[in-house]
Amino acid sequence: xxxxxxxxxxxxxxxxxxxxxxxxxxxxxxxxxxxxxxxxxxxxxxxxxxxxxxxxxxxxxxxxxxxxxxxxxxxxxxx
Amino acid sequence: xxxxxxxxxxxxxxxxxxxxxxxxxxxxxxxxxxxxxxxxxxxxxxxxxxxxxxxxxxxxxxxxxxxxxxxxxxxxxxxxxxxxxxxxxxxxxxxxxxxxxxxxxxxxxxxxxxxxxxxxxxxxxxxxxxxxxxxxxxxxxxxxxxxxxxxxxxxxxxxxxxxxxxxxxxxxxxxxxxxxxxxxxxxxxxxxxxxxxxxxxxxxxxxxxxxxxxxxxxxxxxxxxxxxxxxxxxxxxxxxxxxxxxxxxxxxxxxxxxxxxxxxxxxxxxxxxxxxxxxxxxxxxxxxxxxxxxxxxxxxxxxxxxxxxxxxxxxxxxxxxxxxxxxxxxxxxxxxxxxxxxxxxxxxxxxxxxxxxxxxxxxxxxxxxxxxxxxxxxxxx
Numbered sequence: 125x126x127x128x129x130x131x132x133x134x135x136x137x138x139x140x141x142x143x144x145x146x147x148x149x150x151x152x153x154x155x156x157x158x159x160x161x162x163x164x165x166x167x168x169x170x171x172x173x174x175x176x177x178x179x180x181x182x183x184x185x186x187x188x189x190x191x192x193x194x195x196x197x198x199x200x201x202x203x
Numbered sequence: 204x205x206x207x208x209x210x211x212x213x214x215x216x217x218x219x220x221x222x223x224x225x226x227x228x229x230x231x232x233x234x235x236x237x238x239x240x241x242x243x244x245x246x247x248x249x250x251x252x253x254x255x256x257x258x259x260x261x262x263x264x265x266x267x268x269x270x271x272x273x274x275x276x277x278x279x280x281x282x283x284x285x286x287x288x289x290x291x292x293x294x295x296x297x298x299x300x301x302x303x304x305x306x307x308x309x310x311x312x313x314x315x316x317x318x319x320x321x322x323x324x325x326x327x328x329x330x331x332x333x334x335x336x337x338x339x340x341x342x343x344x345x346x347x348x349x350x351x352x353x354x355x356x357x358x359x360x361x362x363x364x365x366x367x368x369x370x371x372x373x374x375x376x377x378x379x380x381x382x383x384x385x386x387x388x389x390x391x392x393x394x395x396x397x398x399x400x401x402x403x404x405x406x407x408x409x410x411x412x413x414x415x416x417x418x419x420x421x422x423x424x425x426x427x428x429x430x431x432x433x434x435x436x437x438x439x440x441x442x443x444x445x446x447x448x449x450x451x452x453x454x455x456x457x458x459x460x461x462x463x464x465x466x467x468x469x470x471x472x473x474x475x476x477x478x479x480x481x482x483x484x485x486x487x488x489x490x491x492x493x494x495x496x497x498x499x500x501x502x503x504x505x506x507x508x509x510x511x512x513x514x515x516x517x518x519x520x521x522x523x524x525x526x527x528x529x530x531x532x533x534x535x536x537x538x539x540x541x542x543x544x545x546x547x548x549x550x551x552x553x554x555x556x557x558x559x560x561x562x563x564x565x566x567x568x569x570x571x572x573x574x575x576x577x578x579x580x581x582x583x584x
Binding site: 136139 | 239243248258269270434442
C-alpha cells in the first residue's frame with residue numbers, strides 16, 4: 125500500500141486534513157513526529173494514498189502542510 | 204440555584220446554565236486532562252481532538268472555518284486582539300456611539316497614543332440613517348469599522364449586515380461585537396463580517412472566562428500577545444497562521460467544552476424560539492409598566508431590539524432601584540454597564556437599570572418584578 129506523510133503546521137490543521145481525507149475514503153492517522161519538530165507542530169499525517177493526490181486535495185481546501193514524502197511500509201511499521 | 208433569587212441580568216452572564224453545559228464542564232475536567240496541541244501522548248491527543256471538535260461545532264454555528272475560530276478569555280479579550288491587531292500599523296477607525304468599553308477603551312487608548320485616527324458614528328432608530336452616518340465618516344485611510352451587533356444598554360440592534368456590505372465595498376475590515384447577539388439572533392461570518400468577537404458565557408450559555416474571535420481570514424491580525432502555541436516550538440517567531448497566532452498559552456478546556464455544549468443547547472432549543480420567548484418576556488415587562496408615569500423606558504418604536512430593556516424610575520437613582528429589587532430577590536444591573544459612550548448618547552447621566560431575561564425565565568417571574576416596581580413606595584410620596 126502506498127503511504128504518504130506530511131508534516132503539519134498545527135494540530136488544528138492536522139485534524140482538518142484528517143477529516144477531509146477520511147471523508148474521501150483515505151485512511152489517515154495523526155502521529156507525533158519523533159525525529160524533528162523544527163518547523164511544524166511536531167505532528168504529521170500518515171495517509172494511505174498517493175502523495176500527489178493528497179497534495180492536490182489539501183491544496184484545494186487551503187490546508188497548509190510542510191514536508192510531504194512517500195513513506196515505506198517498513199517505516200510505517202516502526203513509527 | 205437559590206429559588207429565592209431570580210436572575211434578570213443575563214446580558215452580563217447567563218445563569219442558570221443548561222444541564223448539558225454543566226455536564227460538559229464536568230466531563231472535561233474528568234476526561235480532558237492533557238494540554239491541547241502539545242505533546243504526543245494519549246491525554247494530549249484526546250484533548251486536542253475534543254478541542255478540534257468544539258472548534259468545528261462553533262465554526263459551523265457561525266458559518267466559519269474551524270481554523271479561524273480563536274478561543275479567548277472573554278469578548279473584551281477578543282475585541283482587543285481584533286482592534287489592536289488590525290490597527291497595529293495605524294490608520295483611521297470608526298466605532299459607533301453605542302460601543303461597550305471593550306471596544307471604546309482600546310480605540311481611545313490608541314487615539315491617545317496618537318497611533319490611530321478615530322471617529323464615532325451616531326446611531327439612529329432608522330437603520331439607513333445609521334449606515335449613512337458611518338458612510339459619511341469614511342476616509343481614504345479608514346482601515347476598520349467596529350460596531351456592536353446590539354447595544355448592551357438598550358438592546359438596539361444595529362444594521363450590521365448593511366454595514367458589512369458598505370465595508371466590503373470599501374475594503375474596510377468590519378469588526379462586530381456580538382456579545383449581545385450571539386445565540387439570540389442568527390449572526391454569521393457569512394453576513395460579510397470580517398471579524399466577529401463574542402462572549403461564550405452570555406447568549407451562548409458557556410461558563411465565565413470564555414470568548415471567541417472568529418475571522419473570515421481576509422484581514423491578517425497582528426498578535427498583541429506572543430507565547431507558546433505548541434507549533435513551530437523551536438522558533439522565536441510567533442506563528443502567522445490562525446488560530447495559533449492569536450492563541451498563545453494553555454487553553455481553557457472546560458470553558459471551550461461549555462461553549463460547544465451551549466451551542467448544542469441553542470440548536471436543540473431553537474434560536475428563534477429563544478428570541479421569541481425572551482422578547483415575549485420583555486413585552487410583558489413593558490406592557491406592565493408603560494402606563495406608570497414615573498417609569499422611563501429607553502426604547503424607540505422605530506428601532507429593533509434584542510431582549511434587553513433599560514429603564515429608570517423617576518426620582519430614584521438607578522443603583523437604588525437595583526438595590527431595592529435585589530433585596531426582593533431580583534438581580535438586575537444598574538449604572539453605566541461599562542458603556543460610557545452609550546449612556547452619553549442616551550443622556551442618562553445617572554445610568555439606567557437593565558432588565559435582561561434568559562430562556563430560563565418565566566412569565567410569572569416577570570409579572571412578579573413588574574408588580575414590585577409598580578408598588579414601589581416612591582409613587583406614594
